Amino acid sequence: MVIESIPKAVGFIYGLLAFAALAWLWYSGRFTRRRALPFLIVSALLGFLVFAPVFPYQLQMVVLGNAAALGSPLPMAIGGLLLFIVLALVLGRVICGQVCPAGAVQELMYLLPAKKRGRAESRVPVAVRAGVFVVFLAAGLGLSVNLLALIGLPAFFHLAVASASFFVFLGIVLLSATVYRPFCRYVCPYGALLAPAASKGLYRLLRTDACIGCRKCERACPTGEATPAAGLGECYLCGRCTEACPVDGALVYGRGK
Numbered sequence: 001m002v003i004e005s006i007p008k009a010v011g012f013i014y015g016l017l018a019f020a021a022l023a024w025l026w027y028s029g030r031f032t033r034r035r036a037l038p039f040l041i042v043s044a045l046l047g048f049l050v051f052a053p054v055f056p057y058q059l060q061m062v063v064l065g066n067a068a069a070l071g072s073p074l075p076m077a078i079g080g081l082l083l084f085i086v087l088a089l090v091l092g093r094v095i096c097g098q099v100c101p102a103g104a105v106q107e108l109m110y111l112l113p114a115k116k117r118g119r120a121e122s123r124v125p126v127a128v129r130a131g132v133f134v135v136f137l138a139a140g141l142g143l144s145v146n147l148l149a150l151i152g153l154p155a156f157f158h159l160a161v162a163s164a165s166f167f168v169f170l171g172i173v174l175l176s177a178t179v180y181r182p183f184c185r186y187v188c189p190y191g192a193l194l195a196p197a198a199s200k201g202l203y204r205l206l207r208t209d210a211c212i213g214c215r216k217c218e219r220a221c222p223t224g225e226a227t228p229a230a231g232l233g234e235c236y237l238c239g240r241c242t243e244a245c246p247v248d249g250a251l252v253y254g255r256g257k
């Protein structure tokens, strides 16, 4: 399904524009899940049509030094990945929220009315992802093994149904109807870099003095990041907490102390 004649730069430019629009929605207090939905749909479609901006795969290609698959010179691809890490340091994981196609398909699946599983407050996913990151680097740099191809990330978006790996990633996507973003939280090597950056994010979700302590935001959050002490590295800026909050201005996106 991926149309190879469309330059990958189209995905990157979309990523920048969508990032700017979403960051503005959060900054201006206008972000709602309804407004975010079109971004999720377009991002997912771009994954299937252009296979960009699929950030984790871009990182995989950088690790393997495969400039041809990136559709851009290696330094430019590295620069693009670094740029979004810096942006996460300032604004949080906006790209994971609704821009990255891999995240978008899982987020859309989680909207399905299936029973939700997994303890939100668990740190297990972060620990597993850290381990996968080490394997990802060792396999890529040491053995030139494409780990993300083995688990079917490219095969899924290329609809390569003849490949066994397609079904591995399809399984992950189907699982995301019931477990929140299993690929992002347990596997994604780029997420492993974005999470520590976002945990230091300048702009973040904050509780104000208007909070009445009802904890509805905490119950709505699928990653356990809506507690006052949370670092927000695993906050995907999905908007469930702000939507659940019954008090105007009690939970806001703003500059942290």
Ligand code: SF4
Residues within 6 Å of the ligand: 055, 056, 095, 096, 097, 100, 101, 102, 103, 104, 183, 184, 185, 188, 189, 190, 191
């Ligand atoms: S964690 Fe990885 S796969 Fe998930 S949205 Fe972020 S970059 Fe994409």
Ligand code: SF4
Residues within 6 Å of the ligand: 205, 220, 221, 222, 223, 224, 225, 226, 234, 235, 236, 237, 238, 239, 240, 241, 242
């Ligand atoms: S519900 Fe959780 S993951 Fe979603 S925006 Fe709020 S804190 Fe972040």
